[in-house]
Structures are given as C-alpha cells and as structure tokens.
Amino acid sequence: MFVMFFFVSMLIVSTLGTFMNVYLFWKFLKMNKGGGFLTFCLAKTVPNTVVCSAFLFWVVPITGLSLTYQQLPRLINVFVGQVAGFGAYVAGALIEMFMAVNRFSVIYFPSYSFKNANYIIVFVFMVSMIYVLFGLIPESCGFVFDPDTFLWRPEKTECGALMEDVILYTIYGTFAISNSLNLVTFVKLCFGKAEGISNIEVVRRRRKRIKFFVQSVIQNCLHIIDMINFNFISNLNDALWFKFIFTSLSLLTIHTLDGLAEID
Numbered sequence: 001m002f003v004m005f006f007f008v009s010m011l012i013v014s015t016l017g018t019f020m021n022v023y024l025f026w027k028f029l030k031m032n033k034g035g036g037f038l039t040f041c042l043a044k045t046v047p048n049t050v051v052c053s054a055f056l057f058w059v060v061p062i063t064g065l066s067l068t069y070q071q072l073p074r075l076i077n078v079f080v081g082q083v084a085g086f087g088a089y090v091a092g093a094l095i096e097m098f099m100a101v102n103r104f105s106v107i108y109f110p111s112y113s114f115k116n117a118n119y120i121i122v123f124v125f126m127v128s129m130i131y132v133l134f135g136l137i138p139e140s141c142g143f144v145f146d147p148d149t150f151l152w153r154p155e156k157t158e159c160g161a162l163m164e165d166v167i168l169y170t171i172y173g174t175f176a177i178s179n180s181l182n183l184v185t186f187v188k189l190c191f192g193k194a195e196g197i198s199n200i201e202v203v204r205r206r207r208k209r210i211k212f213f214v215q216s217v218i219q220n221c222l223h224i225i226d227m228i229n230f231n232f233i234s235n236l237n238d239a240l241w242f243k244f245i246f247t248s249l250s251l252l253t254i255h256t257l258d259g260l261a262e263i264d
Contacts, residue, residue: 002241006150007063009249010055017052017256021045037102039117043124044095044258047088051255054084059248062147069148078142078155082135085143085152085251086167091128092255093174093223098124100178100185100220103213107188131170134163150240151247168227175224182217189213222254 028042058080062072098120135142141159145152154160189210234246 002244003063003150005241006244007060010063010252011060013249013252013256014052014055014060017252018049018056020256021049021052025049036117037099037106039121040095040099040102043121044092044099047092047095047128048255048258050088051084051092052252054080055248055252059145062145063150067147069144069146072145072147074144077144078135081143081145081152082132086135086163087128087132089167089223089251090131090170091124092258093171094124094127095121096220096223097174097178099216100181103216104181104185107185131167134166135160150244152251153247164231168231171223171227175220178220179217182213182220186210186213186217219258222258226250226254 022045025042025045028038028045032038032042098117102117138159140155140157141163142155143152143160143163144155154164229246229250234243237243
C-alpha cells in the first residue's frame with residue numbers, strides 16, 4: 001500500500017513540477033530583456049526543473065521497476081543526487097538570496113539599474129557545480145536515492161555526513177542574508193514616503209508591493225523549511241511514511257510550489 005502511495009504521489013507531483021517549471025522557463029524567456037529581475041525568475045526555473053525531473057525520470061522509474069539500492073549503478077545514482085540534491089538545491093537558494101538583494105536595491109537605491117543579473121547567475125551556477133563535484137570526486141561522498149527506504153540520503157560515510165552539514169549551513173547562511181534584507185525592505189515598504197502622487201495611489205502601490213513582498217518572503221523560506229523537515233522533524237518518528245513525507249516529498253514539494261508561486 002505504501003509503495004503505491006509513494007509511486008503515485010511522486011509521479012503526480014514531479015510531473016506537475018517539471019512541466020510547470022518548463023512552461024515558466026519559456027514564459028520568462030520571452031518576457032526577459034536581459035539583466036533585470038526577470039533574469040532571476042528565469043534562472044530559478046532551472047534548478048526547480050532539475051529537482052522535479054530527478055524524481056520524474058529517476059525515482060519514479062526505479063520505484064516502478066522495484067529495483068533495490070544494490071541494483072542501481074552507483075555513479076549514475078550519485079550523479080543524479082549531486083546535481084539535483086546539491087547543485088540545483090544550492091543554486092535555488094542562492095538565486096532567492098540575490099533576488100532579495102535585488103528587491104533591497106530597488107527600494108533603497110531606485111536610481112541604480114540592476115544590470116549585473118546575468119553575471120550573478122553565471123556565478124551561482126559555477127558555485128552549484130562546485131557543490132556537485134564535492135560529492136563526485138571524493139570516494140563515497142555523494143547524495144543518493146535509496147529505493148530500499150524510498151528516501152534520498154547521503155552515503156553512509158563520514159564524508160557523506162560532512163557534506164550533509166555543508167548543505168545545511170549553506171542554507172542557514174542564505175536564509176539569514178535573504179531575510180535580513182527582506183526585513184529592512186519591509187520597513188521601507190511600510191514607512192517610506194513617496195512624493196508627487198496622491199495618498200490613495202500611495203496606499204494602492206504599497207498594498208501591491210507588500211503582497212508581492214510577502215510572496216517573496218514565503219519563497220525565501222521554502223529551503224529552510226525543507227532543511228528543518230529533513231534534519232529534525234523526520235527524526236521524530238521512525239515510521240517509513242513519516243520519514244518519506246518530511247524528506248523526499250518535502251524536497252519535491254518545495255520545488256513544485258516555488259514554480260506555482262511564480263504564475264501570478
């Protein structure tokens with residue numbers, strides 16, 4: 001019964017997440033003129049698509065074929081795990097952090113045109129590749145999918161555990177920077193003064209900005225929520241279904257929800 005629940009839930013959510021993020025990629029690609037906020041939105045669909053695709057084209061077929069961990073080619077399993085669970089995961093968190101930087105600069109320095117987004121995206125993906133290599137080059141240091149437990153996990157070595165901590169503290173760092181900037185941005189949105197427009201227009205613009213700001217903050221929190229689920233909440237109960245919900249399903253859901261949030 002659990003295997004069927006696992007298979008169906010992974011198939012539905014990963015399909016939705018993959019196709020939604022591919023759609024958004026083409027949508028933002030047509031809208032984007034290069035160098036601005038839409039560049040970040042465009043780039044963010046890439047790690048989301050990678051993670052959802054890893055479930056759709058790796059986890060779902062493995063489960064459907066009832067393969068065991070020992071039957072999986074280790075190199076492919078580690079490669080998929082590192083690209084999706086480390087590289088794309090970190091890339092998504094870094095892009096969210098730079099989106100917070102962008103919002104901050106627009107509110108506090110409106111005369112400054114944020115034209116270096118393309119360079120930042122290149123930097124983000126270069127950093128993400130380093131995280132991928134962290135698990136591929138050292139022996140038994142990767143992040144893998146284990147069909148015996150239906151969970152993503154680091155390989156059972158000291159190196160694997162170390163890399164798990166590296167990811168955790170990376171997400172802590174991006175979360176702290178993003179939401180520190182979000183806080184000072186929120187203060188400006190709520191109490192900043194605007195000249196040359198009516199009070200009604202000021203209120204209308206402020207409500208609109210706060211609405212988008214709240215949505216952005218929620219998106220900034222998705223990775224830290226997933227980290228809390230993976231490292232702490234999942235350990236509160238040893239039941240397989242409980243661990244699945246707060247590890248594998250959590251990882252997939254945040255990248256699906258992140259794409260859905262961009263539809264507005």
